[in-house]
Amino acid sequence: MDNIITSKDNPVIKLYQKLSSSKKERLQYGLFVLEGLRIVEDAIREDSGISHILITQQALAKCSDSVLQADLRDAKTFVISNELGKRIASTDNTQGVFAVCRIPVNRTLSFRSGGRYVVLFGLQDPGNVGMIIRTADALGIDGVILSGSCDLYSPKVIRSTMGSVFRMDIMTENDPDALFDLLNYNNITSSAAVIDPDAEDINSCGFSGSQAVFIGNEGNGLPDDVAVRCSRRVTIPMHGNINSLNAAMAAGILMWELKK
Amino acid sequence: MDNIITSKDNPVIKLYQKLSSSKKERLQYGLFVLEGLRIVEDAIREDSGISHILITQQALAKCSDSVLQADLRDAKTFVISNELGKRIASTDNTQGVFAVCRIPVNRTLSFRSGGRYVVLFGLQDPGNVGMIIRTADALGIDGVILSGSCDLYSPKVIRSTMGSVFRMDIMTENDPDALFDLLNYNNITSSAAVIDPDAEDINSCGFSGSQAVFIGNEGNGLPDDVAVRCSRRVTIPMHGNINSLNAAMAAGILMWELKK
Numbered sequence: 102m103d104n105i106i107t108s109k110d111n112p113v114i115k116l117y118q119k120l121s122s123s124k125k126e127r128l129q130y131g132l133f134v135l136e137g138l139r140i141v142e143d144a145i146r147e148d149s150g151i152s153h154i155l156i157t158q159q160a161l162a163k164c165s166d167s168v169l170q171a172d173l174r175d176a177k178t179f180v181i182s183n184e185l186g187k188r189i190a191s192t193d194n195t196q197g198v199f200a201v202c203r204i205p206v207n208r209t210l211s212f213r214s215g216g217r218y219v220v221l222f223g224l225q226d227p228g229n230v231g232m233i234i235r236t237a238d239a240l241g242i243d244g245v246i247l248s249g250s251c252d253l254y255s256p257k258v259i260r261s262t263m264g265s266v267f268r269m270d271i272m273t274e275n276d277p278d279a280l281f282d283l284l285n286y287n288n289i290t291s292s293a294a295v296i297d298p299d300a301e302d303i304n305s306c307g308f309s310g311s312q313a314v315f316i317g318n319e320g321n322g323l324p325d326d327v328a329v330r331c332s333r334r335v336t337i338p339m340h341g342n343i344n345s346l347n348a349a350m351a352a353g354i355l356m357w358e359l360k361k
Numbered sequence: 362m363d364n365i366i367t368s369k370d371n372p373v374i375k376l377y378q379k380l381s382s383s384k385k386e387r388l389q390y391g392l393f394v395l396e397g398l399r400i401v402e403d404a405i406r407e408d409s410g411i412s413h414i415l416i417t418q419q420a421l422a423k424c425s426d427s428v429l430q431a432d433l434r435d436a437k438t439f440v441i442s443n444e445l446g447k448r449i450a451s452t453d454n455t456q457g458v459f460a461v462c463r464i465p466v467n468r469t470l471s472f473r474s475g476g477r478y479v480v481l482f483g484l485q486d487p488g489n490v491g492m493i494i495r496t497a498d499a500l501g502i503d504g505v506i507l508s509g510s511c512d513l514y515s516p517k518v519i520r521s522t523m524g525s526v527f528r529m530d531i532m533t534e535n536d537p538d539a540l541f542d543l544l545n546y547n548n549i550t551s552s553a554a555v556i557d558p559d560a561e562d563i564n565s566c567g568f569s570g571s572q573a574v575f576i577g578n579e580g581n582g583l584p585d586d587v588a589v590r591c592s593r594r595v596t597i598p599m600h601g602n603i604n605s606l607n608a609a610m611a612a613g614i615l616m617w618e619l620k621k
Contacts, residue, residue, distance in 0.1 A: 236610050241600030304621065340501030350496050350613045353606075357614050361564065 105158060106181045109188060113153060113179055117189050117201060124252045127204065133254035135200040136191060138168070143264030145171045150203035154178040157186035160197030168198065176200070191256045204254055209272045212287040216243040216311050217359045219352060220280070220291075222327060223318035224250040229349040231261020233316070236353045238265035240360050246313070247273045248280055281330055289313045293323050293331035294355055296345050300336035303358050312359055316352045365418060366441045369448060373413060373439055377449050377461060384512045387464065393514035395460040396451060398428070403524030405431045410463035414438040417446035420457030428458065436460070451516045464514055469532045472547040476503040476571050477619045479612060480540070480551075482587060483578035484510040489609040491521020493576070496613045498525035500620050506573070507533045508540055541590055549573045553583050553591035554615055556605050560596035563618050572619055576612045 106114060119126040120134045127133050132152065135141050138160070144151050145167055154176050156164060161180055171178065186197040210218070219242055224230050230251055237245050247253055253273060259266055274280045284291050289311040315331055317323030328334060337346065337354055345351070366374060379386040380394045387393050392412065395401050398420070404411050405427055414436050416424060421440055431438065446457040470478070479502055484490050490511055497505050507513055513533060519526055534540045544551050549571040575591055577583030588594060597606065597614055605611070 232607060232610065236606060239599050239606045339499050346496060346499045346613075347492055350492065350610065353610045353613055354617050357617065 104180075106155075106179055106185060109185065113155065114181070114185060114189060117153075117155060117199060120201065121189065121191060121256055124255065127252070127254050131204050131206070132201050133204055133259065134256060135202055135259060136195065136198070136256065137260065138165070138196050138198045140260065140264050141198050141200045142167055143267050144200060144202060145176075147267035149267045150205070151176040151200045152203060153201040155181050155186075155189075155199040155201075157181055157183045157195075157197030159183050160186070164198065192260075210244040210246070210270050212289065212311070213243065214288075214311060216289070217308075217356070218242065218244045218246060218289065218311075218313040219356055219359075220246045220248055220313050220315045221250045221352075222248045222315050222323055223321075224316065224348060226319055226348070227251050227255050227257035228261050229319065229347070229352075231258045231263075231266075232349040233352045233356075234258075234262045234269055234271065235265045236349070237356055238262075238269045240353075240356050242269075242356050242360065244270040244272070246280065247271065248277065249275055277327060277330070284313055287311065290333075291315060291331040292333055292335045293317075293328035294351060295322060295328060295334050295336055296339070297334065297336055298338070300334040302338055303335050303355060304338070306333070306335050308359050308361070314352075314355045314359060316348060316355070319348045364440075366415075366439055366445060369445065373415065374441070374445060374449060377413075377415060377459060380461065381449065381451060381516055384515065387512070387514050391464045391466070392461050393464055393519065394516060395462055395519060396455065396458070396516065397520065398424070398456050398458045400520065400524050401458050401460045402427050403527050404460060404462060405436075407527035409527045410465070411436040411460045412463060413461040415441050415446075415449075415459040415461075417441055417443045417457030419443045420446070424458065452520075470504040470506070470530050472549065472571070473503065474548075474571060476549070477568070477616070478502065478504045478506060478549065478571075478573040479616055479619075480506045480508055480573050480575045481510045481612075482508045482575050482583055483581075484576065484608060486579055486608070487511050487515050487517035488521050489579065489607070489612075491518045491523075491526075492609040493612045493616075494518075494522045494529055494531065495525045496609070497616055498522075498529045500613075500616050502529075502616050502620065504530040504532070506540065507531065508537065509535055537587060537590070544573055547571065550593075551575060551591040552593055552595045553577075553588035554611060555582060555588060555594050555596055556599070557594065557596055558598070560594035562598055563595050563615060564598070566593070566595050568619050568621070574612075574615045574619060576608060576615070579608045
């Protein structure tokens with residue numbers, strides 16, 4: 102890590118930018134990017150397959166030993182100019198610490214009896230998906246399943262998870278048939294979260310045995326043909342206001358009740 | 362509303378921009394701004410003191426009657442060029458509908474026996490404050506008190522409330538002495554929400570009578586000298602992970618338990 106990268110045409114810089122902006126490139130390379138000291142430290146601690154660390158001259162001075170010592174393992178560390186750091190950053194006030202990470206292959210869940218799961222069906226806001234993963238981690242949910250939702254490895258989802266992406270069991274299953282087969286095979290009761298006062302109140306419906314709650318898209322909720330395939334429909338009682346809860350908040354309250 | 366405003370030096374445009382960017386200007390004029398069709402419609406519906414409506418030529422075509430008819434009451438409507446709309450917008454894809462609203466004078470709460478309140482003490486993220494107000498509205502919380510938190514009337518807080526700012530009872534009390542006097546005078550039990558396994562578990566602590574829960578700053582939590590003045594300390598049990606819940610999510614779960 103002696104030479105300082107200053108050219109925007111450096112291959113590592115170009116790779117970072119491709120991975121940051123394009124899901125297609127992430128899939129093709131099997132890599133994604135991290136930005137921020139804390140999340141890079143989390144990835145190092147959880148041994149999450151970091152291949153490259155990029156650090157600005159400015160950040161180098163105040164960087165923790167854990168980041169510098171990662172270079173002694175399988176990560177390659179590069180020092181880059183402060184200007185390049187600003188160029189590749191996706192936040193306004195970047196800390197100047199970046200990494201390239203390998204996407205885990207065949208990431209799946211090991212379902213267990215009595216497990217508690219949440220299915221994010223068609224969620225499109227990366228901040229919501231990240232916040233739900235962070236909350237699932239804090240509340241002790243056993244796994245998160247993404248189905249037709251935004252890319253788990255987009256920079257904004259990763260950032261919003263605050264490192265929980267490295268601790269939570271997460272899988273993607275975009276085919277609804279395969280998803281329901283998987284749940285049925287594992288004897289998991291599925292609940293469709295809907296906004297409907299006639300659905301079962303989550304205060305009284307009970308969550309015993311293995312359970313998965315389906316959360317739908319921010320604007321449109323769950324498609325009817327998905328909701329009817331769930332074992333039942335459940336709802337968070339609302340208090341006569343036209344606005345529903347934000348999808349992440351609804352998921353948080355549902356996960357809280359799931360874990361009781 | 363015949364002439365189209367095209368100059369960035371038009372006094373209404375300059376006023377809008379001042380109010381959008383500066384808390385000091387908002388306080389001085391007693392006005393704040395709204396952006397977006399739905400929230401402007403909410404403000405009209407709730408009769409929330411709109412003084413000016415600004416609408417781009419492009420938005421005018423698809424605008425609802427409710428917005429256009431507001432001009433018949435006490436709001437003045439101005440059509441502005443699409444370029445000016447982009448200039449004053451605080452979102453990337455503006456809908457081209459804006460309003461200037463009067464800040465309610467002496468906004469306060471009417472405390473009631475058995476009421477459920479939340480105190481946001483030192484919250485600095487406008488998105489969190491807005492999301493908590495929105496959630497309080499959906500869950501039927503009786504009032505939100507801001508203390509040392511970011512400005513309720515900043516555009517990002519207002520936007521994040523999704524219109525709940527016009528329906529919720531909200532007050533600001535930045536002096537902790539006056540705040541505790543107010544709670545004591547109204548016989549309200551205060552609970553400090555803390556991250557501490559030795560505090561009372563919110564699953565079992567019980568919330569009977571009038572209750573207020575204090576939520577602290579995103580990074581630092583509640584100051585010790587505020588927490589000790591509360592009647593008790595309560596906590597959301599976490600599952601062995603280093604990351605805490607996001608402040609808005611923690612507030613949402615606490616409000617959910619408060620309303621049971």
